[in-house]
Amino acid sequence: MLTGPIRTQIDQIWNAFWSGGVSNPLSVIEQLTFLLFIKRLDELHTREENKAETLGIEMERPIFPEGHDPKGEPYENLRWSRFKNFEAREMMRIVDEHVFPFLRDLGEQGSSYGTHMKDARLGFSNPSLLAKVVQMLDQIDMDDRDTKGDVYEYMLGKIASAGQNGQFRTPRHIIQLMVHLMAPKPEDVICDPAAGTCGFLVAAGEYLRDTHPEMLRNKEQREHFHNGMFHGFDFDSTMLRIGAMNMTLHGVDNPDISYRDSLAEEHGADEGRYSLILANPPFAGSLDYDTTAKDLLRVVKTKKTELLFVALFLRLMRTGGRAAVVVPDGVLFGSSKAHKDIRRMLVEDHKLEAIIKLPSGVFRPYAGVSCAIVIFTKTTVGGTENVWFYDMAEDGFTLDDKRTPKLDADKLGVTATLTEEEHAKNNLPDILARWHNLDAEVDRPRTAQSFMVPAEDIIATGSWDLSLNRYKEIEHEEVEHDAPKDIIEELRDIEKEIADGLDKLEGMLG
Numbered sequence: 001m002l003t004g005p006i007r008t009q010i011d012q013i014w015n016a017f018w019s020g021g022v023s024n025p026l027s028v029i030e031q032l033t034f035l036l037f038i039k040r041l042d043e044l045h046t047r048e049e050n051k052a053e054t055l056g057i058e059m060e061r062p063i064f065p066e067g068h069d070p071k072g073e074p075y076e077n078l079r080w081s082r083f084k085n086f087e088a089r090e091m092m093r094i095v096d097e098h099v100f101p102f103l104r105d106l107g108e109q110g111s112s113y114g115t116h117m118k119d120a121r122l123g124f125s126n127p128s129l130l131a132k133v134v135q136m137l138d139q140i141d142m143d144d145r146d147t148k149g150d151v152y153e154y155m156l157g158k159i160a161s162a163g164q165n166g167q168f169r170t171p172r173h174i175i176q177l178m179v180h181l182m183a184p185k186p187e188d189v190i191c192d193p194a195a196g197t198c199g200f201l202v203a204a205g206e207y208l209r210d211t212h213p214e215m216l217r218n219k220e221q222r223e224h225f226h227n228g229m230f231h232g233f234d235f236d237s238t239m240l241r242i243g244a245m246n247m248t249l250h251g252v253d254n255p256d257i258s259y260r261d262s263l264a265e266e267h268g269a270d271e272g273r274y275s276l277i278l279a280n281p282p283f284a285g286s287l288d289y290d291t292t293a294k295d296l297l298r299v300v301k302t303k304k305t306e307l308l309f310v311a312l313f314l315r316l317m318r319t320g321g322r323a324a325v326v327v328p329d330g331v332l333f334g335s336s337k338a339h340k341d342i343r344r345m346l347v348e349d350h351k352l353e354a355i356i357k358l359p360s361g362v363f364r365p366y367a368g369v370s371c372a373i374v375i376f377t378k379t380t381v382g383g384t385e386n387v388w389f390y391d392m393a394e395d396g397f398t399l400d401d402k403r404t405p406k407l408d409a410d411k412l413g414v415t416a417t418l419t420e421e422e423h424a425k426n427n428l429p430d431i432l433a434r435w436h437n438l439d440a441e442v443d444r445p446r447t448a449q450s451f452m453v454p455a456e457d458i459i460a461t462g463s464w465d466l467s468l469n470r471y472k473e474i475e476h477e478e479v480e481h482d483a484p485k486d487i488i489e490e491l492r493d494i495e496k497e498i499a500d501g502l503d504k505l506e507g508m509l510g
Contacts, residue, residue, distance in 0.1 A: 006140060006141070006147070006151065007154065009136060009139065009140050010140070010151065010154055010155060012136060013032070013133055013136045013137065014028060014155075014158060016129060016132050016133055016136065017031070017124075017129070017133070020124060020126050020128075020129035020132075021124065021126065021129075022123065022124050022129075025158055025159040026159055026238065027123055028158075028159075029155055029156065029158070029159050029242060030123065030238055030241065030242070031122070031123050031124070031133075032133075032137075032155060033241050033242055033245045034100075034103070034117075034120055034122070034241075035133065035134065035137055036137070036152075036245060036249070037103070037117065037245060038080055038095075038099055038103070039080045039137065039138075040248065041063050041064075041079075041080070042063075042079045042080035042081050043080075044061075044063055045062060045063040045064055045079065046081070048060065048061055048062055048063070064076065064078060064079055069098055069101075069102065070101075071097065071098060071101075073094065073097075073098045075102075077094055077098070078094065078098055078099050078102055080134075080138075083095065083099070083134075084134050084135070084138055087131075088127040088128050088130065088131035089127045091127065091130055091131055091134065092125075092127035092130050092131075095122060095130060096122045096125075100120055100121060100122055103117040103120045104117060104118055104119070104120055107119075107120070115244070115258075116237065116240045116241040116244050116257070117241070119237060120241075145249075145250065145251040148249040148250070148251075149202070149206075149246075149249050149250040149251070151249070152245065152246055152249045152250075153172075153202075153246075156197050156242070156246065170196075170199055170200075170280040170326070170363075171362065171363075171395070171397075171403075172199065172203075173395060173396065173412060173413050173414065173428060174280075174326075174358070174362065174373075174395065175199050175200055175203045175278075176203055176207075176413060176414050177373075177414045177428050177431065177432070178200070178278055178324040178326075178373060179200065179203045179204050179207050179278065180207065180414050180415075180432055181324055181354075181373075181375065181431075181432065181435055182276060182278065182322055182324045182375075183207075183211070184204045184207055184208055184276055185208075185212070186208060186212050186215040186218075186221045186224070186225070187221075187224070187275075188204075188229065188275045188276045189228065189229060189231070189273065189274050189275050189276070190204050190229055190230055190231065190274065190275075190276045190277075190278065191231040191232070191233075191273075191274040191276070191277050191278075191279075191316060192231075192232045192233070192277070192278055192279045193232075193233050193260075193262040193277070193279060193281065193309070193312055193313070193316065194233070194234065194262060194279055194280070194281035194282060194309070195232025195233055195234050195239070195243050195257065196234060196239050196243060197239065197242050197243050197246055198230075198232050198242075198243035198244075198246045198247050198255075198257065199246075200278035200279065200280075201230045201231075201232050201243075201247060201252075201255065201278075202246055202247060202250045204230070204276075204278060205225075205229075205230065205247070205250055205251070205252055206250065208225070209251075225252070226252060226253040226254055227253070227254045229252075229255075230247065230252055230255040230256065230257075231255070231256040231257075231258075231274065232247075232255065232256070232257045232258075233257075233258060233259075233260035233262050234257075234259070234260070235259060235260065235261040235262075237259065240257055240258070240259060243257050244257040262281075262309075262312055263287060263292055263293060263296065263305060263308050263309070263312065264287075264291050264292065264293055265293055266293050266294065266295055267293060267295055267296075267312070267315050267316060268295065270315075270316055271295075271315055271316065272316075272317065272318045272319065272321075273316060273318065274316050274317055274318060274321055275317075275318055275320070275321045275322070276321065276322050276323070277313050277316060277317060277321070277322075277323040277324075277325065278323075278324055278325070279309070279313070279323075279325045279326070280325070280326035281305075281306075281309045281325075281326075282305075283305050283306045283309075283327075283328055283369075286303040286304060286305065287303050287305060287308070288303070289303065292308060293312075295315060296308050296311045296312055296315065299311035299314060299315060299345075300338050300341050300342050300345075301338060302336070302338035304336075304338065304339075306327055306328055306330065306331050307331065307338050307339065307342050309325075309327075310325070310327065310331065310342050310346075310374075311342065313325060314345070314350070314378060317378040318378070319378055319379065319380055320377065320378065320379070321377070321378045322375070322376070322377050322378075323374075323375070323376055323377075323378075324373055324374070324375045325373070325374055326358075326371050326372070326373055326374075327371065327372060327374050328369050328370070328371050329357075329369075329370040329371060329372060329467065331343075331372075331374075331466075332355065332372060332465070332466040332467045333463075333465050333466065333467040333470070335463065340463050340464060343463070343464035343465075343466055344464045346374075346376055346384075346464075346466075347384050347387075347455055347458055347459065347464050347466075348382055348384070348455075348459070348464075349379075349380060349381075349382060350376055350377060350378050350379050350380065350382070350383070350384070351376060351377040351378075351379050351382070351383035351384050352374075352375075352376045352384045352387050352455075352466075353375045353376055353377065353384075353387065353388065354373070354374070354375040354387065354388040354389070354390070354435070355372050355373075355374055355375075355387060355388070355389050355390075355466055355468060356372060356373040356375075356389075356390045356392055356431060357370075357372045357389070357390065357391050357392060357468045358370070358371045358372055358373065358392055358395075359392060359393060359394065359395060359399050360399070361398075361399025361400060361403075362395055362399070364399065364400065364401050364403060365401035365403070372468075374466075384455040384458075385454070385455055386442065386452040386453065386454055386455065387452070387453050387455065387458060387466070388434075388435070388438060388441055388450065388451075388452055389450060389451055389452075389453060389468045389471060389472070390427075390431055390434065390449065390450040391449050391450070391468055391472065392427045392428075392431065393424075393427060393449070394406070394424065394425050394426060394427050395426065395427065395428060396411070396412040396413070396425060396426035396428065397412075406425040406426070407422060407425055407426055411426060412426060413426075413428060414428040414429060414431075414432050415429065415432075416428075416429050417429070418430075427449075430449075431450075434450050438452075445473070446471055446472055446473040447472070447473045447474065447475045451471070451472075453471045457471070
């Protein structure tokens with residue numbers, strides 16, 4: 001948890017950018033990402049120096065070479081610990097003319113930590129702003145991984161509050177719900193094909209640290225965690241940088257965060273590679289057949305991005321792989337052949353496990369579209385017996401554009417212990433509890449908040465309809481009304497009382 005003073009420090013940095021003329025929130029977080037990356041390079045180099053000095057050996061992986069850069073500046077001056085003490089104009093000269101070209105060169109060399117820095121540029125020309133921000137960042141105590149991660153999450157929360165598009169929109173508590181439902185294991189290979197800021201991958205990593213701490217003490221599992229477990233794709237270079245930094249500051253050394261237009265590129269190399277997919281992809285409408293990956297069109301012939309992403313998930317998953325993904329409601333009941341084909345595949349060719357209907361305001365203020373979480377396992381031989389439906393009514397926040405918390409902080413999220421009254425404001429802990437006891441769900445009536453629907457009932461619809469309202473039954477309470485004759489008689493009595501009252505009033509006034 002971030003302390004109040006650290007939040008204040010970050011707010012002051014943000015305000016410094018605004019007053020310094022950098023007002024686009026995405027530009028602010030990008031520039032902060034560059035500066036944090038530069039600071040991290042110095043930390044890595046210092047760690048290597050200390051290791052070499054302690055062991056009395058040569059540095060194995062120095063970040064900054066000895067000597068001078070191509071423009072004649074000593075590499076030593078490019079280090080955060082050196083230039084942070086320079087006068088503002090000298091600092092600007094070093095950072096703009098030497099540090100950023102050094103970053104771009106790291107990117108060209110294909111360094112794991114420099115991959116997304118190929119087009120890095122300092123986005124402002126105010127020396128005093130640079131000096132101020134460097135000083136403020138240097139004063140934030142980010143020695144431990146938890147604080148580093150929380151600081152960056154808090155910064156990302158600021159672009160989320162001002163974001164214009166879906167890249168930032170998945171609320172953290174919804175991400176945590178999906179991760180807890182899927183319960184990642186140390187051997188999983190996890191992918192988000194529309195990674196954005198890597199929120200799902202970060203949450204999966206934190207879940208594994210909390211529930212499988214022994215994993216990082218096992219050399220093989222630790223190697224897998226840092227180098228082979230996490231894979232995220234995006235076609236926005238700014239998002240890639242932000243996502244990679246988010247993973248790094250949350251303690252994942254070398255995640256695979258790479259440039260890819262997931263719907264446009266062939267997926268032969270990645271087919272069947274991943275054991276767990278967590279995603280809330282952007283649903284932009286329609287693509288041209290010409291720009292869509294042909295291997296996806298072979299799964300389902302459509303231009304609709306929401307259906308193509310479901311086809312992509314099936315393509316990327318290995319047999320036995322699991323997925324929890326967000327889809328717009330149209331996927332669940334759309335009437336086109338492609339809609340029906342994708343639902344038929346999920347129900348009859350694979351194992352569809354759950355549909356969790358989300359409240360329509362959950363993604364406000366970016367979108368008011370109704371969505372659902374779909375959970376399924378890739379089998380290729382069927383296996384759907386019962387599909388669990390849950391009607392999430394409340395997620396702990398108001399469902400308007402402000403998304404104000406309805407409960408105290410310790411009562412929000414997926415792991416809170418709630419009373420029945422509090423449950424009415426936050427359904428997430430109940431969803432997780434019922435998910436872990438699905439045997440008890442079989443006997444629930446379809447009038448309940450959650451219930452099971454046999455696969456044969458879904459197939460019998462002829463369209464493999466997966467909308468909750470198709471199966472939910474509404475209990476109508478019997479209400480007794482007075483006979484029409486009695487109601488009319490009562491109205492006449494009221495009219496007579498009014499007329500008598502008016503007569504009396506006239507008499508008094510006359």
